[in-house]
Amino acid sequence: MSLSASTRAVPSGSPDGETSSGADLTLERITKDFGSFVAVDDLSLTVPSGSFFALLGPSGCGKTTTLRMVAGLERPSSGRILIGGQDVTSTRAHQRPVNTVFQSYALFPHLTVIENVAFGLRRTRAANPLGRAGDALDLVELRHLADRRPSQLSGGQQQRVALARAMVNNPAVLLLDEPLGALDLKLRRQMQVELKRIQTEVGLTFVHVTHDQEEAMTMADTVAVMNAGRIEQLGAPADLYELPRTAFVANFLGQSNLLGGTVVETVDGIMGVDVAGRRIRVPVDRAVSTSGDVLVGVRPEKLRLVREGEEPAPGTNWVGPGAVTDVSFSGVSTQYQVMVPGLGTLSVFSQNVAGRGEVRLGEQVRLACDVDFTFGLDGAEDATSGAVDLDDPGA
């Protein structure tokens, strides 16, 4: 899809007539309970105007509920919602300058594609609804299907109609509830790029809900990782990845090796942690907790395999030796599983750079890592929290 020519065609002017390129969205201590079940628990966050914000979390963690409260389709049990500084908590859905791309698209089956897109414009009595709806269809490259009915479109096309129908109203905040969830992998990757480009071009505030961590990281400026109704951590994708603050984030956003240990000393901003008898060093400013029991974390691609006869670089952390129990080659990289007695199985990604000999199954290796790449988490946490369960197709 090309956007250049048609971008200007996107209408400006929010329902109340004023021009907006998105507005700040603020949730203040929002809680939502369904009977005794707390779906969203004391959640606060701010989405800056014009940003692409991703709400990332596993299925059932309360993402849709949060989005529905912003849209006005669900009322918070407590807390406040502000859009552009205005408290909208007690207003109804149709009064909010917010539009949603629904998880199921929710296109009107009795209306043509163009009438679906023009629906919001007609309600706000905007000028030239059909012309603007047509322009929005240009943006998603579906103008030629304007007179079809939704049931005559493919899933990907329906998804784009839903996007056009929401975007054409130029909302202060555009909410997207797993909009790509029903698409196949290839189309999903393609639409991720398109969606990101459209957002950059039109400058709307996007709040994008997904359970796909790769999707969140590639698209969003800011990612909020959500778990059991709470935000675990919020930040730029790279920051979250490099410095997760909870075991859940460390495991859900990419993979992590988390090793239990005890802080035994702190010298010059580096703490020494006893991990199964070895001293591992972790920068204090990369640790959530700096005394007692901690979890020491390191990303698989930050680990290097040290073969017999080699020595770890001086000043690095290392553990082992342990036996290589699994080697899976994927072209760009190879993933190794190494069973280290007393620590369990660690995961290592290694780039297939020319000239490096291949490590074989069963070989005894040590695992080394720069001190600056390790991070420290609260030792009371469950080290497996948020880890992807390969048996769970919903994960």
Added chain:
Amino acid sequence: MTIVSAIGHGPGNGPASPPPAAQGRRGRSGAYLLLLPGMAYLTLFFVFPVVALLLTSLYAPVPGGDIGQYQPAFEWRNYVVALSSYWPQMLRSFLYALTATVAAFLIGYPMAYVIAVRARGRPFLQGMLLVLVIAPFFTSFILRTIAWKQILADESFVVAALRAVQLLPPDGRLTATGFAVVCGLTYNFLPFMTLPIYASLERLDPRLVEAGGDLYAGAPTTFLRVTLPLSMPGVVSGTLLTFIPASGDYVNSVLLGNNTTTMIGQVIDSRFFKVADYPSAAALSVVLMAAILLLVSAYVRRSGTEELL
């Protein structure tokens, strides 16, 4: 589009499924065999009688014969005579049926809406309410209509109350009026209106209603632009199932009306059974059938439910 296809179809939400890959010839003709019992039944009890009806409507009296003795002929003047004598009753039937249909819609739609939409997710409550809608069918048609006769009678509390609040003049009455007949028709056919609308609304995806709200439509607009159009198949079925039998009804006008509220069904009944004037009874029946067919096809065409199918 045919009338039959207007009935009992919901909005097509899912993409139209492609036809299954070509099956063997035997599989296909096997499927058509399933039509046989229905076709046989309809041929025996619908096609033959209709042909007989058409023929009878053109019969002429046997010259010098007794009352009720007719012979095959092509006496098209039967139609002229019947229509010129009974067009007021014919017109009145359609007027009453139309009024009753509109009244049944106004009562039935909100009822169906509450059961299908407001009580959604509470199957027990829905079941109870539906039983209440159908409950009148547990007693006989005649008994129910006679009950109305009691309710609207001069000495009933309804009439007393209406007189008390001066909605009815002191000597005004409800029984033996057109109003009573329309009340009876509305009541007797109400479930036929309510149930198809309920079925349509039950299938309505609540997320579409939410989408309406999300797209700046308040509750009334969402109802008019989303809910009502998507329930049109039910509305069309309901109005047809009410209007068609109500136009031909003769029980309500007999029991609740007087000689100024005579409906065409009553005329046909008396021409046939009382004076043995079979040709004119048949001619009136044919005209009634044709008129209903015309009205109904015009209605279905105008209501534009094709787009929902």
